[in-house]
Amino acid sequence: MAIDDVSRRKFLAFLAGSPLFIAAGIDHASLARLVSGSSSDRSKGFDLIDQAAKQPHLIRAANQALDVFDFEPVAKHNIPAAHWGYLITGTDDDATITANRDGFAKWALRPRRLVDVSHVDASVELLGTTYSTPIVLCPLGSQKAFHAEGELAVARAAKARNHLQVLSTVATTSIEDAIAARGGPVWFQLYHLPDWNQTKQLIKRAESAGAPAIVFTVDLIGGSNRLTMFRERLADARQCADCHIGGQPMPGVTGRVDGRDNRRKPALSRLVPTPAMPEVGTPTWDYVKRIRDTTTMKVFVKGLVTAEDAELAIEHGASGIFVSNHGGRADNTLRSTVECLPEIVKAVRGRAIIELDGGVRRGTDIFKGLALGANAVGVGRPYIWGLGAFGQEGAEAVLAILRKELEMVMRQAGTTSISRITPEYVVART
Ligand SMILES: Cc1cc2nc3c(=O)[nH]c(=O)nc-3n(C[C@H](O)[C@H](O)[C@H](O)COP(=O)(O)O)c2cc1C
Numbered sequence: 001m002a003i004d005d006v007s008r009r010k011f012l013a014f015l016a017g018s019p020l021f022i023a024a025g026i027d028h029a030s031l032a033r034l035v036s037g038s039s040s041d042r043s044k045g046f047d048l049i050d051q052a053a054k055q056p057h058l059i060r061a062a063n064q065a066l067d068v069f070d071f072e073p074v075a076k077h078n079i080p081a082a083h084w085g086y087l088i089t090g091t092d093d094d095a096t097i098t099a100n101r102d103g104f105a106k107w108a109l110r111p112r113r114l115v116d117v118s119h120v121d122a123s124v125e126l127l128g129t130t131y132s133t134p135i136v137l138c139p140l141g142s143q144k145a146f147h148a149e150g151e152l153a154v155a156r157a158a159k160a161r162n163h164l165q166v167l168s169t170v171a172t173t174s175i176e177d178a179i180a181a182r183g184g185p186v187w188f189q190l191y192h193l194p195d196w197n198q199t200k201q202l203i204k205r206a207e208s209a210g211a212p213a214i215v216f217t218v219d220l221i222g223g224s225n226r227l228t229m230f231r232e233r234l235a236d237a238r239q240c241a242d243c244h245i246g247g248q249p250m251p252g253v254t255g256r257v258d259g260r261d262n263r264r265k266p267a268l269s270r271l272v273p274t275p276a277m278p279e280v281g282t283p284t285w286d287y288v289k290r291i292r293d294t295t296t297m298k299v300f301v302k303g304l305v306t307a308e309d310a311e312l313a314i315e316h317g318a319s320g321i322f323v324s325n326h327g328g329r330a331d332n333t334l335r336s337t338v339e340c341l342p343e344i345v346k347a348v349r350g351r352a353i354i355e356l357d358g359g360v361r362r363g364t365d366i367f368k369g370l371a372l373g374a375n376a377v378g379v380g381r382p383y384i385w386g387l388g389a390f391g392q393e394g395a396e397a398v399l400a401i402l403r404k405e406l407e408m409v410m411r412q413a414g415t416t417s418i419s420r421i422t423p424e425y426v427v428a429r430t
Pocket of ligand 1: 302328378
């Protein structure tokens with residue numbers, strides 16, 4: 001045997017001991033045997049090495065995750081391709097999704113030293129309720145597409161970790177069941193319907209269920225071009241129409257809830273027939289006032305990215321604003337939400353509660369959002385990665401990781417409570 005061959009086998013045998021193969025479910029002993037065997041054995045060994053190189057590292061239990069990203073490949077592995085496409089999609093080439101992440105990198109921390117940080121309190125109060133952290137579970141539709149227990153598992157995670165959960169109009173769990181599982185109120189996100197009487201029913205039902213706030217989403221009214229969703233769907237051998245009446249909207253069909261398949265959406269499937277009151281045109285700022293005049297719940301407007309609209313929201317009676325771009329799923333080529341935040345904070349001047357969401361993945365992101373003036377910071381996809389990977393336990397683990405990271409940044413920065421996280425703790429990178 002040529003010396004080169006001996007060295008190569010030794011090297012391959014060494015490689016076979018790598019945790020990479022263990023993580024990919026490839027047995028070390030068999031791989032070692034193959035790489036030191038006949039040429040056909042070796043070629044099988046190479047195939048296995050190839051396979052391992054292509055596989056991401058998959059954690060096997062929620063408690064193995066080191067950061068929220070560890071849940072993503074497991075969720076991808078578990079979730080059918082078409083549903084995965086619904087989760088990850090942005091619009092056009094997904095540039096707003098990229099911008100949301102990049103936005104946080106444009107700010108650096110300015111930590112202070114020698115502060116007693118033996119006790120750090122990350123709790124916040126929102127509408128009279130105390131939560132363990134300012135981390136909000138954003139409204140995400142159709143969560144049973146990602147895990148059989150969907151929003152119920154998320155509600156139980158929110159209860160276990162004491163977080164605010166916002167339930168989507170297109171949730172696959174009713175608000176009554178979500179509140180029961182949460183063991184306390186959730187907020188209700190509103191998509192308006194083409195008929196005001198029906199929209200009013202959505203509002204009144206949330207109010208009767210005990211929701212203290214309604215979050216009116218205004219950033220999808222013109223439609224969105226979700227190319228990644230359509231592309232991922234091609235990788236799914238199943239027929240959408242086997243599960244969804246009429247299938248899902250196809251390329252070229254834009255717009256909001258279109259009533260094609262509301263069977264699994266309790267807010268929409270249980271609307272009571274009333275004399276129709278069709279809208280003329282699409283909602284304008286008067287609509288916010290109309291919602292406010294219809295309910296005792298506090299009204300929040302979700303999807304604002306400019307100071308001008310923040311001012312209008314307050315003028316029309318909003319108690320709060322979600323600085324959000326729908327996780328990059330509404331318009332393409334926007335600024336990141338964290339870049340929009342300062343002008344909105346300046347316009348609001350403390351007159352409304354400000355939530356920031358979009359691309360939040362780490363404790364440092366949450367800290368930067370708070371330092372720039374947000375009262376709460378929302379996450380979307382990360383808790384769905386946890387849910388899709390390990391159900392309630394995964395969603396809980398995501399919340400626990402983000403809290404641990406936030407508390408560590410708070411200690412490192414010398415900020416012992418959320419109210420102490422002020423603009424002096426961040427600086428724009430030049
Ligand atoms: C799969 C998916 C479904 C969503 N559904 C809704 C929804 O029904 N209503 C809504 O207001 N926002 C919805 N959003 C936007 C989120 O509330 C939130 O703004 C966004 O996910 C935050 O960005 P992130 O995913 O990067 O954390 C959805 C987002 C995703 C990813």
